[in-house]
Amino acid sequence: MKLAIAIGITALISSFLSPNLGFTESSLATYVGFLIALVVVLISFEVPAILEHRRVTGERGRLRVLPWALLVAAIFVLISRLAALQPGYLWGVVLGVVFLRTDTSADEGREQAAGALWTLIVAVLAWLALGWVRTTQGTDATFFNIAAQTALAAIIVSGLEAVAFGMMPFRFMPGVAVYRWNRVIWSLLFGVSLFAFFHILIGPTSGYLSSLSAPAWLAALGVFAAFGAFTVLFWAWFRFRPSPVAEAEG
Numbered sequence: 001m002k003l004a005i006a007i008g009i010t011a012l013i014s015s016f017l018s019p020n021l022g023f024t025e026s027s028l029a030t031y032v033g034f035l036i037a038l039v040v041v042l043i044s045f046e047v048p049a050i051l052e053h054r055r056v057t058g059e060r061g062r063l064r065v066l067p068w069a070l071l072v073a074a075i076f077v078l079i080s081r082l083a084a085l086q087p088g089y090l091w092g093v094v095l096g097v098v099f100l101r102t103d104t105s106a107d108e109g110r111e112q113a114a115g116a117l118w119t120l121i122v123a124v125l126a127w128l129a130l131g132w133v134r135t136t137q138g139t140d141a142t143f144f145n146i147a148a149q150t151a152l153a154a155i156i157v158s159g160l161e162a163v164a165f166g167m168m169p170f171r172f173m174p175g176v177a178v179y180r181w182n183r184v185i186w187s188l189l190f191g192v193s194l195f196a197f198f199h200i201l202i203g204p205t206s207g208y209l210s211s212l213s214a215p216a217w218l219a220a221l222g223v224f225a226a227f228g229a230f231t232v233l234f235w236a237w238f239r240f241r242p243s244p245v246a247e248a249e250g
Contacts, residue, residue: 003063007042010070011035014154016077029143033150040151041158044122048114056107109181112174116163116189120196123159126152127200160201163193 011034021027046063054060130152137145167175167190178186 006070007035007038010073011038013070013074013077014038025143026141026146029146030150033147034154036147036151037154037158040122040126040155041119041162044119044159045115045162048118049111052111052114053107105177106181108177109179112177113181113185113189116167116174116178116193119159120163120189120193123156123163124196126155126159130156156200160193160197163189164197167193 011031014034014037015021015027015031018027018030021030050060130149133145133148133152137148139145166173167178167186169176169179169186169190175186175190178189
């Protein structure tokens with residue numbers, strides 16, 4: 001029940017990326033689209049890791065809500081609205097997996113790599129599907145068309161962002177497990193996700209932001225750089241600050 005509520009709340013938060021959100025049928029279609037996208041991204045990101053863990057240990061594991069991820073999702077939406085970014089920054093991974101049996105570093109690396117790979121594949125397929133839907137359906141404001149295009153766009157944005165940010169080799173990111181396990185596979189996943197992120201979302205000539213004016217495009221790139229800087233600072237705070245035990249002994 002908690003998982004369903006968390007996904008529903010996250011979909012509602014994500015819906016505020018739409019500047020025309022209100023009590024209308026199109027807004028309901030937008031919400032349904034985000035809801036579908038969140039379920040798809042969570043399945044592609046978490047289920048491969050669960051299946052890999054079960055293959056090795058026989059344990060299924062269980063999903064749990066990540067309250068900090070809900071906060072991150074809200075911050076991403078708020079900044080996107082303030083900066084008038086379309087599409088906005090969308091964080092879709094709001095659930096984590098809990099296992100009773102401890103993974104070896106190699107097992108954890110394989111699990112996280114599997115989740116990142118499938119999420120990347122799903123995001124690219126959604127990108128291709130969105131192009132087909134836009135070609136065949138155009139901009140018709142039907143419930144199905146709005147929900148389908150919203151879902152596909154949200155899968156692209158949240159999927160690419162989840163892998164591009166998640167594969168950063170910092171202690172609190174899943175990428176560190178992949179980095180420690182196999183640096184070649186980590187380099188491929190991180191490199192491909194960054195290329196897809198910039199080509200599909202950020203690229204000034206090919207990405208979704210290509211239709212923006214130069215100042216707006218620079219603002220979007222600035223927001224991305226700010227998120228990256230925040231991630232590094234967040235990691236550095238926990239990596240280099242003195243431990244409480246050391247402070248107490250001193």
